[in-house]
Amino acid sequence: MVVYLVGAGPGDPELITLKALKIIKEADVIIYDRLINNKILEYAPEDAKLIYVGKKPGEHTKAQDEINRIIVEEAKKNNIVVRLKGGDPFIFGRGGEELLALKSHGIKTKIIPGITSAIGVPTAAGLPITHRGLATSFTIVTGHEDPTKAKEQVHWDYKADTLIILMGVGNLKENTKELMKYRPADTPVCAIENGTTENERITFATLEDIHTKDIKPPAIIIIGHIVNLYKKIIEEDP
Numbered sequence: 001m002v003v004y005l006v007g008a009g010p011g012d013p014e015l016i017t018l019k020a021l022k023i024i025k026e027a028d029v030i031i032y033d034r035l036i037n038n039k040i041l042e043y044a045p046e047d048a049k050l051i052y053v054g055k056k057p058g059e060h061t062k063a064q065d066e067i068n069r070i071i072v073e074e075a076k077k078n079n080i081v082v083r084l085k086g087g088d089p090f091i092f093g094r095g096g097e098e099l100l101a102l103k104s105h106g107i108k109t110k111i112i113p114g115i116t117s118a119i120g121v122p123t124a125a126g127l128p129i130t131h132r133g134l135a136t137s138f139t140i141v142t143g144h145e146d147p148t149k150a151k152e153q154v155h156w157d158y159k160a161d162t163l164i165i166l167m168g169v170g171n172l173k174e175n176t177k178e179l180m181k182y183r184p185a186d187t188p189v190c191a192i193e194n195g196t197t198e199n200e201r202i203t204f205a206t207l208e209d210i211h212t213k214d215i216k217p218p219a220i221i222i223i224g225h226i227v228n229l230y231k232k233i234i235e236e237d238p
């Protein structure tokens with residue numbers, strides 16, 4: 001019995017790794033999330049058991065403890081268990097928590113990285129998150145900190161040139177208000193919804209007015225001067 005914590009990539013099913021695809025084709029069980037592209041499941045063996053444990057904002061099909069319990073239970077009954085997660089399993093994916101839960105039960109676990117939406121979505125859209133002379137650093141941060149944490153860890157005074165917010169839609173107004181304490185109100189912002197899929201939608205705004213736009217999750221929010229370069233890149237598209 002081995003559990004594979006596998007990253008499915010940002011949305012486009014072709015953005016999964018060969019290593020991930022190989023193990024999906026051999027899986028006895030696949031325990032999968034909402035943000036994976038379901039087309040990837042078509043590669044599973046016909047008799048593989050598929051278990052959905054996805055989370056929507058405010059609507060978690062299964063609590064994390066329950067998900068950990070299911071993975072452990074399936075690992076004890078099967079040879080190859082794939083835990084398939086959106087993007088990369090360790091970028092805001094609770095992959096670390098699942099790894100610890102499996103280790104505590106002595107279950108062998110292997111990890112297959114995926115292209116995280118934080119980087120793959122802007123890159124696929126043609127937006128360089130670093131650019132010589134314009135952006136030499138980036139920060140990836142959650143826009144939705146776990147409210148049950150003992151201590152807040154997100155303070156919005158990040159110094160990086162480019163800021164990338166995941167899970168950023170629901171709290172956009174509150175978070176941009178905090179950010180404007182440290183960055184000018186006219187700092188360019190762009191939101192990419194459903195990146196790398198046929199439903200991709202890109203919205204441009206500034207820190208001051210991005211919260212007034214119609215943006216729905218899943219979306220990544222990109223903040224910084226790099227967004228102006230991106231506008232130029234798009235305008236010059238042949």
Ligand SMILES: O=C(O)CCc1c2[nH]c(c1CC(=O)O)Cc1[nH]c(c(CC(=O)O)c1CCC(=O)O)Cc1[nH]c(c(CC(=O)O)c1CCC(=O)O)Cc1[nH]c(c(CCC(=O)O)c1CC(=O)O)C2
Nearest residue numbers: 033034035054055057058092145146167168169170217218
């Ligand atoms: O802890 C919670 O889940 C409750 C707080 C909460 C979070 N996001 C949230 C909510 C509200 C809600 O879902 O009701 C709100 C939430 N949950 C989710 C999303 C993603 C989306 O729809 O765009 C969003 C953001 C929506 C938005 O842009 O406002 C779903 C979610 N949360 C999460 C995951 C990853 C996973 O569990 O495997 C997933 C995806 C699961 C799937 O594809 O089925 C996990 C999560 N939730 C959260 C975090 C940030 C933790 C931190 O650093 O403090 C993290 C990441 C982490 O723990 O490493 C916090």
Ligand SMILES: C[S@@+](CC[C@H](N)C(=O)[O-])C[C@H]1O[C@@H](n2cnc3c(N)ncnc32)[C@H](O)[C@@H]1O
Nearest residue numbers: 011087088091093116117166167194195219220
């Ligand atoms: C809980 S986090 C999981 C991130 C994932 N592990 C990764 O590496 O991409 C979910 C957030 O990822 C971002 N996200 C995931 N897929 C996306 C997509 N196709 N387009 C835009 N944002 C996406 C959104 O910010 C969403 O709220």
